[in-house]
Amino acid sequence: VKLVGEETFRLCQEYLDDVLTVDTDALCAAIKDVFQDTRSVLEPAGALAVAGVKQYAEREGIDGKTLIAITSGANMNFDRMRFVAERAEVGEAREAVFxxxxxxxxxxxxxxxxxxxxxxxxxxxxxxxxxxRAHIFVGVQIRNRGESAQIAQSFV
Known part of the structure; x- marks a missing residue:
């Protein structure tokens, strides 16, 4: 949305402990995760909670605990599914694109x-x-996010 509603903003100020931001790749990975687990297709806005929970668990080192994400929406354009599938690999830190x-x-x-x-x-x-000069666009398989930064440094 262009402008957060006054009441929504007031409630967030009062009740939220933390706010996370996620990128497009993380959203695509979350859409893929939900699809693989439930065969449900979420729209990107509906997958925000899943992407946020995954990021939070990684940041806090949470493993073996139950976390809950409330999802919504199946307003997905079929033509966008290819984009989601391609970007999910990057969001899962299995591919780096340079x-x-x-x-x-x-x-x-x-x-x-x-x-x-x-x-x-x-x-x-x-x-x-x-x-x-020539321009190269390349996707490379990686094992973790740290390896992506290591590869990027080797290109400099």
Missing amino acids: AVTIPEERGSFKRFCELVGTRSVTEFNYRIDDAE
């Missing part, structure tokens, strides 16, 4: 592949920009 610019010269692509190493490439797109 946009990299490399010199358009002999050996650049080989050096890039050496940086990726033995990781599985899940998506790849190579576009020549001009005579001096």
Whole structure:
């Protein structure tokens, strides 16, 4: 919404202990989780609670406890399901997606592949920009969120 209602804002100030923000990838992962568990398709707004609970549990190191998320809505556009499925891998920290610019010269692509190493490439797109550089969009399989930052540093 563009503007939070006065009464809603007042109630949030009074009763909320914490507020979390989640990104699109986390929402997509939550939609996928609910679908796999219940065969129900949530709209992104309805999956916010699941994404937030997952983030909260990870942040607080909660394991083996029951947490409850109230979900709602099935107002999902069928054409958006492909986007959700693709982004869920990133949200689950199983894939990292990078946009990299490399010199358009002999050996650049080989050096890039050496940086990726033995990781599985899940998506790849190579576009020549001009005579001096090319843009690479690449998805790489990862084991955890920390590995994503480590890979990004190797591209710098």
